[in-house]
Amino acid sequence: DIQMTQSPSSLSASVGDRVTITCRASQGIRNDLGWFQQKPGKAPKRLIYAASSLQSGVPSRFSGSVSGTEFTLTISSLQPEDFATYYCLQYNSYPYTFGQGTKLEIK
């Protein structure tokens, strides 16, 4: 199975900060990765698909990039509504696997 190692597990930041979250795949997954945002008691919401493509309706302050097996989600300027938990998901091969999650908290 492909392991997705996500870091950091938690992050404190302020409104207006630039933050990055990383997922490293245990083997090559091409660009078969998505990023999701989840707020307490709610279903996940996809932000990025195919490693770097922005889901329709998602603000442009969210972006994704990839270098080899390392995938990065960047939020360019944090807004109050961005404080949530973020997950990556690889869908290159079965079983699909999520990263452990990054809880983004207000500093």
Place this chain on the structure above:
Amino acid sequence: EVQLVESGGGLVQPGGSLRLSCAASGFTFSDPYMDWVRQAPGKGLEWVGRTANKAASYTTEYAASVKGRFTISRDDSKNSLYLQMNSLKTEDTAVYYCRGGYWSSGSMDVWGKGTTVTVSS
């Protein structure tokens, strides 16, 4: 409005069975593959499995943790997805989400609000 609504969750004893349903509306249900994803209390997301569409012969894939105990099926005539869960364990306690769409394309990614399954004696 594109929508998925799960039902069928509840309290069940270890070793018991439960069948979850997911009703779809607002899109052509027969087109996309459909997945189940779960989240144990206070934990992260776990992909449970998926069913393909008719063109792919409704093939299924599962996480190792549920393989042989859970069965995913769909009824395109009823716009419904199912998750049959047998031999339930306490570690199966979670919110179960159904999800539909295309992982590699931005055309659709829809999730239900989830249904809670509690396995406890």
